[in-house]
Amino acid sequence: MKGGATMQHHDSTVLSADSVAPDEIAHFSDLAARWWDPSGPMRPLHAMNDLRIQWSLRHLVAPEDAQGARRTLLDIGCGAGLASEAFARAGFDVTGIDAAQAAITAGRLHLRQHPLPASAGPLAYRCGSAEELVAENARFDAISALEVIEHVTDPAAFLRMLGSLLRPGGVMVVSTMNRTWRSLAMAKIGAEYVLRLLPVGTHDWRKFITPAELGQYAAAxxxxxxxxxxxxxxxGGWRESRDMAVNYIAALVRD
Known part of the structure; x- marks a missing residue:
C-alpha cells in the first residue's frame, strides 16, 4: 500500500468474531496507537486515502438531500477513522464502526485533538459489529467498506449483510485486492517480507477477491x-487506473 508498492492494508478489523477471525482483531488492535502516524505502520493507507475518498465521493450519493438534510454514511471497519473523518468533512453524517476497541479509542482521541471544521457533518464512532446494526434494523444512505472484505471469514455473507443495511437507491463503495500472482508478489511478499511496508501477517493472499467474484457476491x-x-x-501519489491486478475499488448500488 504505501510508498511505491502496490498493496493495501485494510482500514480495520471489521465486524465481530462471527465475521472476522479474532487474530485479525488482535492484529489491528496492536497497531491502533500509531494509526494516524503517516510514517507509521498505516502509512500505506495514508498514501492511498486521497484517491480512495475522491473516487468514493464521485460515486456515492450526495452528502445532502434535496431539502438540505445530511445523508447518513456507515464506514464499516473504520479503524481509527482515516476515511471516516474525510467523509464527515465532505458533509455526510458518519457512523464509524469497528470491532477493535483500541482503534475506536484512537479515532475518538484524534477527533478530540483535531476537531472537524464547522462545515463538516457529525461523526460518531462505535465499537461493535455489522451484525449488531442488522439486529437494530439500521439503514444508511451510503456505506464505505475500504480494505475490509479481504479480511472477513465469509465475503459473500459479509456483502449480503452490508446490502441489508443500505437503503434503496443507496451506494456502497468497496476497495480490496485482486487475487493474482502480481498481488502475491507485490502486496504480500514484497510489502511484508522484502520492503517491510506492512507488518508480517497483515494479509492472507488466499482471501483476496477477484473483481468477478465481487460482482457475483454483489448480485447475490x-x-x-x-x-x-x-x-x-x-x-505523484496513487492514481486511478484500468490496471486492477493488485488494488481496485468498486461502486455498488441497491436498486
Whole structure:
C-alpha cells in the first residue's frame, strides 16, 4: 500500500468474531496507537486515502438531500477513522464502526485533538459489529467498506449483510485486492517480507477477491456494480487506473 508498492492494508478489523477471525482483531488492535502516524505502520493507507475518498465521493450519493438534510454514511471497519473523518468533512453524517476497541479509542482521541471544521457533518464512532446494526434494523444512505472484505471469514455473507443495511437507491463503495500472482508478489511478499511496508501477517493472499467474484457476491446481495477501477501507486501519489491486478475499488448500488 504505501510508498511505491502496490498493496493495501485494510482500514480495520471489521465486524465481530462471527465475521472476522479474532487474530485479525488482535492484529489491528496492536497497531491502533500509531494509526494516524503517516510514517507509521498505516502509512500505506495514508498514501492511498486521497484517491480512495475522491473516487468514493464521485460515486456515492450526495452528502445532502434535496431539502438540505445530511445523508447518513456507515464506514464499516473504520479503524481509527482515516476515511471516516474525510467523509464527515465532505458533509455526510458518519457512523464509524469497528470491532477493535483500541482503534475506536484512537479515532475518538484524534477527533478530540483535531476537531472537524464547522462545515463538516457529525461523526460518531462505535465499537461493535455489522451484525449488531442488522439486529437494530439500521439503514444508511451510503456505506464505505475500504480494505475490509479481504479480511472477513465469509465475503459473500459479509456483502449480503452490508446490502441489508443500505437503503434503496443507496451506494456502497468497496476497495480490496485482486487475487493474482502480481498481488502475491507485490502486496504480500514484497510489502511484508522484502520492503517491510506492512507488518508480517497483515494479509492472507488466499482471501483476496477477484473483481468477478465481487460482482457475483454483489448480485447475490441484491446489489449492482456500476463502476470499478484499479488503484496504482506512482511518483505523484496513487492514481486511478484500468490496471486492477493488485488494488481496485468498486461502486455498488441497491436498486
Amino acid at each position: 446481495a441484491g446489489l449492482r456494480v456500476t463502476d470499478v477501477a484499479g488503484m496504482v501507486p506512482g511518483l
